[in-house]
Amino acid sequence: MNCRSEGSGLAARSLCWGPRAELMLVRDVSFSIVPGDRLVILGPNGAGKSSLLRCLFRAVKPLKGSVEIDGDDLWQLSARDAARKIAVVLQEMPADFPFSVLDVVTMGRIPRRQGMSGWTELDREHVHHALDHLDLAHLATRQFTTLSGGEKQRVLVARALAQEPQIVILDEPTNHLDIRHQLEILTLLRSLGLTIVTTLHDINLAVDFATRIAIMQDGRMTCFGVPSEVLTSLEISRAFSVTATAHSKVDGDAPRFSFSLTA
Numbered sequence: 001m002n003c004r005s006e007g008s009g010l011a012a013r014s015l016c017w018g019p020r021a022e023l024m025l026v027r028d029v030s031f032s033i034v035p036g037d038r039l040v041i042l043g044p045n046g047a048g049k050s051s052l053l054r055c056l057f058r059a060v061k062p063l064k065g066s067v068e069i070d071g072d073d074l075w076q077l078s079a080r081d082a083a084r085k086i087a088v089v090l091q092e093m094p095a096d097f098p099f100s101v102l103d104v105v106t107m108g109r110i111p112r113r114q115g116m117s118g119w120t121e122l123d124r125e126h127v128h129h130a131l132d133h134l135d136l137a138h139l140a141t142r143q144f145t146t147l148s149g150g151e152k153q154r155v156l157v158a159r160a161l162a163q164e165p166q167i168v169i170l171d172e173p174t175n176h177l178d179i180r181h182q183l184e185i186l187t188l189l190r191s192l193g194l195t196i197v198t199t200l201h202d203i204n205l206a207v208d209f210a211t212r213i214a215i216m217q218d219g220r221m222t223c224f225g226v227p228s229e230v231l232t233s234l235e236i237s238r239a240f241s242v243t244a245t246a247h248s249k250v251d252g253d254a255p256r257f258s259f260s261l262t263a
């Protein structure tokens with residue numbers, strides 16, 4: 001079975017959202033990515049990154065503006081169609097979550113289920129393929145709550161893959177992962193050919209992973225573009241209020257950075 005897919009285009013048009021009209025957490029955000037793009041959203045704590053993601057995967061409805069998938073307004077799609085197109089990997093998971101790893105990954109198939117029918121052979125194939133892909137087959141019968149943070153993270157990515165989405169949206173997918181698993185998960189995501197939108201706090205990981213970078217500050221997208229253009233010492237220093245020093249820029253690639261507190 002092949003996990004590769006085409007991905008979908010995704011766009012935000014003058015997007016605004018907040019829990020109430022006088023508290024806007026996403027302010028007039030516009031961007032557009034094409035199928036197969038990997039957009040990394042960077043920004044300081046509280047900049048509105050997770051709030052923007054929530055708009056993109058239809059958890060909250062924009063107060064103004066719109067989100068489009070392949071030119072279609074996200075809110076004109078049925079919830080089921082949206083769930084088939086977009087898979088989401090978040091941090092939060094209830095502590096009392098009495099399911100096995102196999103159960104959790106199988107949940108990724110729910111948007112693909114026909115009526116009240118049981119799981120098909122195809123469903124099982126996708127689930128086992130996703131478990132194998134994330135090196136989780138040996139944990140299939142374990143209770144999800146007994147896993148380490150890194151193992152849980154891999155299960156949630158496997159659930160997303162089992163869904164056969166065109167777009168995967170992830171909030172800090174490398175949290176809890178050791179450096180090897182961070183690199184493995186980003187390499188895997190990159191190999192899928194899907195459209196990916198993710199937040200990351202590690203700017204140097206973002207350099208290698210992203211085809212597009214966005215920087216958010218105070219609810220606004222202050223920069224958007226290819227990593228080599230957006231990730232400059234000046235922009236990073238400005239956004240994060242630190243001194244960012246660029247190292248070893250080669251052949252038009254974005255450089256790596258080291259950081260220190262600004263005196």
Ligand SMILES: Nc1ncnc2c1ncn2[C@@H]1O[C@H](COP(=O)(O)OP(=O)(O)OP(=O)(O)O)[C@@H](O)[C@H]1O
Pocket residue numbers: 019023025043044045046047048049050051052
């Ligand atoms: N429902 C809400 N009501 C009030 N304030 C909220 C609500 N949701 C988020 N906030 C606040 O809005 C700001 C942006 O939150 P958000 O989680 O989008 O930021 P973030 O960039 O993802 O931050 P982090 O990097 O710390 O995860 C934060 O100050 C947060 O406390």
